Amino acid sequence: MISTRIPDDLLDLNHTLLSGQAFGWNEINGFWYGVAYGQVLKIKQDGDRLLWDASDVDNTHDLIRKYFKLDENLPKLLERFEDLDFFIQRAMTRFRGLRLLNQQPWECILSFLCSSHSNIKSINNMINNLSMKFGERIEFDGMTFHTIPSPEALSQASANDLLSCKVGYRANYIKKVAHEVSEGIVDINALMALEYDVAKSRLLTSENGHKIMKGVGPKVADCILLFSMEKNEAFPCDIWISRVVLANYNHLLDNDLLASLSRSIERKIPLSGGTYLKIGDVMRRYFGPNAGYAQQYLYALIRQESGR
DNA sequence: TGGCAGGATTACT
DNA sequence: AGTAATCCTGCC
Numbered sequence: 001m002i003s004t005r006i007p008d009d010l011l012d013l014n015h016t017l018l019s020g021q022a023f024g025w026n027e028i029n030g031f032w033y034g035v036a037y038g039q040v041l042k043i044k045q046d047g048d049r050l051l052w053d054a055s056d057v058d059n060t061h062d063l064i065r066k067y068f069k070l071d072e073n074l075p076k077l078l079e080r081f082e083d084l085d086f087f088i089q090r091a092m093t094r095f096r097g098l099r100l101l102n103q104q105p106w107e108c109i110l111s112f113l114c115s116s117h118s119n120i121k122s123i124n125n126m127i128n129n130l131s132m133k134f135g136e137r138i139e140f141d142g143m144t145f146h147t148i149p150s151p152e153a154l155s156q157a158s159a160n161d162l163l164s165c166k167v168g169y170r171a172n173y174i175k176k177v178a179h180e181v182s183e184g185i186v187d188i189n190a191l192m193a194l195e196y197d198v199a200k201s202r203l204l205t206s207e208n209g210h211k212i213m214k215g216v217g218p219k220v221a222d223c224i225l226l227f228s229m230e231k232n233e234a235f236p237c238d239i240w241i242s243r244v245v246l247a248n249y250n251h252l253l254d255n256d257l258l259a260s261l262s263r264s265i266e267r268k269i270p271l272s273g274g275t276y277l278k279i280g281d282v283m284r285r286y287f288g289p290n291a292g293y294a295q296q297y298l299y300a301l302i303r304q305e306s307g308r
Numbered sequence: 309t310g311g312c313a314g315g316a317t318t319a320c321t
Numbered sequence: 322a323g324t325a326a327t328c329c330t331g332c333c
Contacts, residue, residue, distance in 0.1 A: 117316075239314070270316075
């Protein structure tokens with residue numbers, strides 16, 4: 001077991017792991033267990049100490065630093081939001097230590113392919129099912145864990161096997177995207193090197209009439225960019241964030257934008273592409289280049305306030 | 309127990 | 322450009 005000191009305003013493990021950005025974390029006997037970068041990680045916070053162990057002992061200091069993005073100066077970054085409004089202030093106070101994670105892109109792509117028309121509990125289920133069926137087994141602490149399945153494994157999976165993981169209509173997306181990634185039709189490393197705007201348009205692009213990365217729309221693309229490609233200006237806007245924007249930030253929107261946002265929420269229909277894009281731009285202008293952090297705090301607060 | 313929550317695609321305007 | 326119907330599962 002490795003232990004280091006970390007003040008609680010720099011990291012709050014519970015807030016971070018429960019914030020809907022990563023899936024498959026479980027609390028067992030006071031420790032969080034999950035898979036990060038292909039190995040089982042066991043971790044807990046005890047006062048100002050962080051204690052952890054991992055199934056593969058190599059470089060776990062680096063793994064922790066990278067996964068939790070500990071090189072990013074959180075308090076400094078949040079200073080930018082402090083004088084903006086009471087809502088973001090309340091979110092920052094209540095969820096002190098909430099951090100963005102830096103997941104592996106493939107795990108993030110798979111998770112958010114599953115997220116469409118779904119919810120956190122279901123996504124957890126789907127990821128667990130997929131990992132148990134297609135991932136690699138790891139024995140650790142007398143328990144059995146499974147890694148996130150590789151693109152290769154999923155691209156060769158049968159439709160029935162995928163459907164048995166309860167992913168529903170997303171099975172086609174998963175198989176197709178897994179194929180594109182494993183064959184290098186989509187080059188994840190090249191994507192990561194691009195700037196936010198460019199990387200996003202690549203994720204959403206069509207080539208000679210058909211869409212690559214089917215199942216990845218604007219919101220899923222923003223999640224992938226924010227949670228696994230270090231694009232902090234990404235501002236994923238799902239139904240919850242839409243409600244926050246309507247309730248607390250409507251004064252930032254012009255009349256047309258406000259009208260289409262309210263209409264979407266009232267009639268429970270997705271934001272149109274143009275509306276989604278404009279809301280992101282408005283929020284980026286307001287919160288600045290780390291708008292994605294603000295989004296994560298707002299999300300945590302609105303979910304808590306509506307009892308999720 | 310049926311109605312509802314949840315996002316992307318497709319076909320249409 | 323925006324819009325309506327469809328995809329599937331789990332929860333209450």
